[in-house]
Amino acid sequence: MALPAACLSEDQFTCSICLEVFNNPVSTPCGHSFCQSCICSYWDGGGGGRGAKSYQCPLCKESFQKRPELHINRTLKEITEQFKQMANSSLPTSEGVMGREPPNVQPLPNLSAPPRRGDMPESIFVEMVARFQQLNPTGMPHFSSTESQNYFFQTQNNGGLDPPPPYSTSNSVGSPADVPSNLPLCPIHLRGLEFFCRTDNMCVCSACTETTEHRGHNIVSANREWQIKKSQVGFTELELKDLITDRERKLEEIQNSILEIRGIEMSHRAAESRAQSLLRELEEEIAALKKKSSTLNQLAESEDYVIFLKMFPTVSTLPQVKDWSSVSVSSQLSSGAILRSVNHMMEHLQEEMQKLTEVCQRSSPAQPVPRPKPKVKRVQEYAADITLDPSTAHPRLLISPNGKQVHCSERHQLVPDNPERFDRVVCVLAHQGFSTGRHYWEVDVGGKTDWDLGVASRSVNRKGKINVSPAHGYWFLSLRDRTDYAFRTDPSTSLTVNSRPSRIGIYVDCDKGLVSFYNVEAKQLIFTFTDSFRDTIHPFFSPCTNKSGQNEAPLTICPVAVIE
Template sequence: MSAASCLHTEDQFLCSICLDVFTHPVSTPCGHNFCKSCIINHWDVKVPYDCPNCKEVFKTRPELKVNTFISEMVSQFRQSAQHEASSSSSEQQVSKPGEVPCDVCIGTKLKARKSCQVCLVSYCKTHLKPHLTMTGLKRHQLMDPVENLEGRMCEKHDKLLELFCKNDQMCVCVMCSVTDHKTHNVVPLREGYEVKKAKLGKTEAEIQQMIQKRRLKVAEFKQSVELSKKNADREMAEGVQVFSALMETVERCLNNLMDTIKEKQKETEEQAEGFIKELQQEISELEKRSSEVKKLSRSEDHLHLLQNITSLNTAPPTKNWTGVGVHPPSYEGTVVRAVKQLKETLSEQMKKLFEAELKRVQQYEVDLTLDPDTAHPALILSDDGKQVHCGDEEKNLPDNLERFSKYTIVSSKQSFSSGRFYFEVQVKGKTDWDLGVARESINRKGDITLTPQDGLWTIWLRNENEYKALADPPVDLSLQSGPEKVGVFVDYEEGLVSFYDIDAAALIYSFTGCSFTEKLYPYFEPCSNDGGKNSAPLIISPVRQTE
């Protein structure tokens, strides 16, 4: 389409065949005007010859006359239209990447304002004017500019996709609605659009909510990383401090050991040197006397020998060395005593270290109460749900799914599926007990193997002094004294279950590398009464922070 699109209301300057401004306008005998090439092409394929406007039929091909008046008016109009189009184009925006360009613009493409669903063409403001002014074009359906207008045509019937089939969830044309989709629920495109748009609004809201949740999760992860970094820095600083102190202690003990040995060696050397000096002095005196005796024995002077022999017969004063000796010092036990001292020093530092660790895990204390619906019928629970011991006979209780039926076990009401938690249990006065955590799905009605593979992470006491961590295989625990209160700490994500002797501020045992996938329940087994020997209860105790 040319600059004729700039026409305001001058429909008379448009050829009714090409809908463009006249080019070499000619008149037919009936008085209608056309482009010369348009009417010639029309009559080349149309016989008998007729007027495209009024349909008057001519017996012979009419002789065409140039309409000079129309030619002059068209010439003036073209100049005016070109000027107007040039001015209008300068005011419009050039199409940018991602925007729909005008299909009619030659050279620089302006931004399209509308797309015609009939012409399948997108128009800028200038080239859109005929659709806003011409009677025939006003009936065309306009829409916001879109690309690929050909894709809006039915491939099968070459008609506009202006309906929506709800059954097949697809856009169809009028022909499709009476053929392939005849029995389907077909609605106008706008109705389908409104329904889908409403769903999109809901979907968008859901997506925004998902985005927000994920942003919060990102913030949570960043906060976790920052917290982890702070904890790591703290642990490394404490580790450097502890091991530096340990190395200083070891070095100090080693230096003390070396000094002790060197001191003994020095004393031995000094004693030997004193004896040697004294002996050498006596040897010197004896050698001198020996020389005098030898000289006198060679004398031929009778008087001289007799006068001096008495003084030479008397031995010079000397020490009796028979019982004198240098005994090398005994070093047996020196290293052992040094290591024992080191061990005592390290034990003190280890205790301080465990006290600090225990103080940290105690911050994750949870308030637990025993669940009577899980308790074995022989167990007796306190009213506040904090104590449990085994009675002499079983009560008649409902055998619900949660209840442990074969072993004297009870779990807490509270469960945990993430994070960290800590609790303390008094075991004072008992000869047998089990403590730990159990996953939700453990067998509550039959045999239970107390191993992590079967979902239990526990330690136990048997026969007053036999302590074990029930790993696979079980681990014997060598404890200097039996704990009276046991602390249990669980880090779900880390896969860690640790047991502490509260009074000794010592670590009893840790299960590491555990894989938790279910809820975890604190687990208590006071074991049988044993004729009153094991009648003391297990007591869930409030945490008393270590000093």
């Protein structure tokens, strides 16, 4: 007994990849079924995208993080195998693609006739319907056992089943009489272009398949090839949508980056504007001091003691000026040129203040004007006793017994690899740590070509490669190749130092977040950086490597002496 075409059709047993009846059907976690070889080949070829998307359902595009373990759906396999047997027993045989006419289809026997070889017993058919409803509840009408029998008997009584459509299987060529009238015609044989030659990638008629031009080629049904290509177009369209989505996401990311860059530029312009304002304020103070100095010079040269004594109390008093020690410009936003200009103007202001003081002293020896202490002298009041901590020293560093001197040797010392020790950067920290107050110390750097001096947080990374910048807990001044001074920011801020210092003074105000560096002999400020110290900070020392003896001089912590 053959299967009713209105109940079970070939489309319900067709793999959506190869468009053939299932061969060893398997089901993905999303519920869709495919031939085992088809879905495995699809995934092996990278079907569905890259990365986590490499395992996708070809139909619904659901992604699986891991390749699903597929098992043959044995119930569906049994149904498809029985369907193939029934289809083969009900279809006329074909001679291939050589255009021979199939024999006439024999009419189906009526119900009263005895069963023929190849007919399916009614009980098996009812069981197949029940199983197929469980596997694909939406692909066919639902029947009870009695309804299935009635439906089948009604179909048989209405004259039997229609024969299968011509050319429903690949590589089969039917009679020209069966060709639909609406097919485009072959320009050579005037027959319908119902086949497709995959070898030559062109549509052909049944007569073309018999010619030497196409004989032996891969000939398939044009309609089936059209369905396959349409499914491929659908997959390609989904791939294109994924590509478009990825690029739209990247476009949005780049647009956000542009907005961030513009915000940084605005912050940079604001910092530069502030630095320019500081320059103008410094210039105004310098001009006022110069004017005061000129007036004092004229008064000192006056021979009229009456006018001198009358004007002296007014002109000999130093003007009120701003304390510039706490003023700084963040190097993270300002350019190095502006920072150097501000520092240069501050040095110029100090020089003018010194000249003004000397003029006042010459003007009235009997009544000397109180002389302001130089900045270096004021910070010396906060001198701290600093000693080096050998437990933090790099294995190549040698520490003096009193903990006041360090230099780099050519070999590693036999020291324990404790967590506090630096193992890659040749540096050492001091025993003393500061979290509040003001502190000052001086280091002798004479004879060295390279060094690093400053402070570091107690919690800094001490193993492996180290990023030295304020953001990573390091605030220090560097010298390289005798002349290149820089404060280690990211990127480094280059500094101009007029006279090469042999002694460096380091001043730290933990409460204000200031770290300043001075040329002690020249009584000049080299650089000031403002930040916030969230952790205890320790003095930081690095003599750098010896450079084949050129930089073998040690770093020595010196006693702080008040300079008059």
